[in-house]
Amino acid sequence: MDTKLTDLLKILETMESVLLAYSGGVDSTFLLKALQLAGLQSLAVTAASEIIPERDLLNANTLAEEIGIDHIFIEMDLLSIENFVTNPPERCFYCKDILFRKFSEHAATQGYLHVIDGSTIDDLSDYRPGRKAAREHGIRSPLTEAGLSKTEIRKLSRQLNLSTWNKPSSPCLATRFPYGLRITKEALLRVAKAEDFLKSLGFETVRVRDHGSMARIEIDEESLDLLWSPKTRKHVSEVLKNLGYDFVSLDLEGYRSGSMNLLIQ
Numbered sequence: 001m002d003t004k005l006t007d008l009l010k011i012l013e014t015m016e017s018v019l020l021a022y023s024g025g026v027d028s029t030f031l032l033k034a035l036q037l038a039g040l041q042s043l044a045v046t047a048a049s050e051i052i053p054e055r056d057l058l059n060a061n062t063l064a065e066e067i068g069i070d071h072i073f074i075e076m077d078l079l080s081i082e083n084f085v086t087n088p089p090e091r092c093f094y095c096k097d098i099l100f101r102k103f104s105e106h107a108a109t110q111g112y113l114h115v116i117d118g119s120t121i122d123d124l125s126d127y128r129p130g131r132k133a134a135r136e137h138g139i140r141s142p143l144t145e146a147g148l149s150k151t152e153i154r155k156l157s158r159q160l161n162l163s164t165w166n167k168p169s170s171p172c173l174a175t176r177f178p179y180g181l182r183i184t185k186e187a188l189l190r191v192a193k194a195e196d197f198l199k200s201l202g203f204e205t206v207r208v209r210d211h212g213s214m215a216r217i218e219i220d221e222e223s224l225d226l227l228w229s230p231k232t233r234k235h236v237s238e239v240l241k242n243l244g245y246d247f248v249s250l251d252l253e254g255y256r257s258g259s260m261n262l263l264i265q
Contacts, residue, residue, distance in 0.1 A: 004152060021099065021100070024056055024057075036069055048074065053195075074102055076095075084183070087181055087182060093133050095130065121144055176207060181212060217236070
């Protein structure tokens, strides 16, 4: 067995019982599988809100069932939180502060000793205001404690036959908006519909960055030529304009995680 996986299991075994903040992504699904391997009393909890696409919620539930860990949803009304919808650079803190408070309260009432998340060592080097909320609520990050990177987690996920080993990352829809642009239910729905449409064309790694009247599309470099074909380009432009965008652009640098953080001064 991989040394870091062994270390992770040892860390988990000391916790006795845990509530996992579960997104259904690569990292948290790997951690969910590790909980199953460690035999811990565990509960996976997914936050259900307007910023999470419905497909991601359904996928999280399916994965938890496949692995065999109990799973529930907890509703979050983020659009009623002014500090969130005004979309400051600290937006993620306000979201995670509410999320971890709700999860910690549920863990306490249900007898789970720890609340954990799927943060990795890679997350320590990026702009992650949500980490401050995790520290304030005493959330533990076993993947970070075991020194696991996202690349290592994908490799181990493949060895464990997890279907998520090559799954594209899927952060919340709020990450599609530049800081300072107000987040609304209508705008979130528009982004979700635009990305669903592009994925239906076969673009797996795609982001529609919403700049108000303009949609800026990021896709992986391998797919740039396909989207650039006249027929596809025209079709995409027509559909996104029908969703309410006045301008549709293609980012020539392609997809890159956290591109909105480049706008922070």
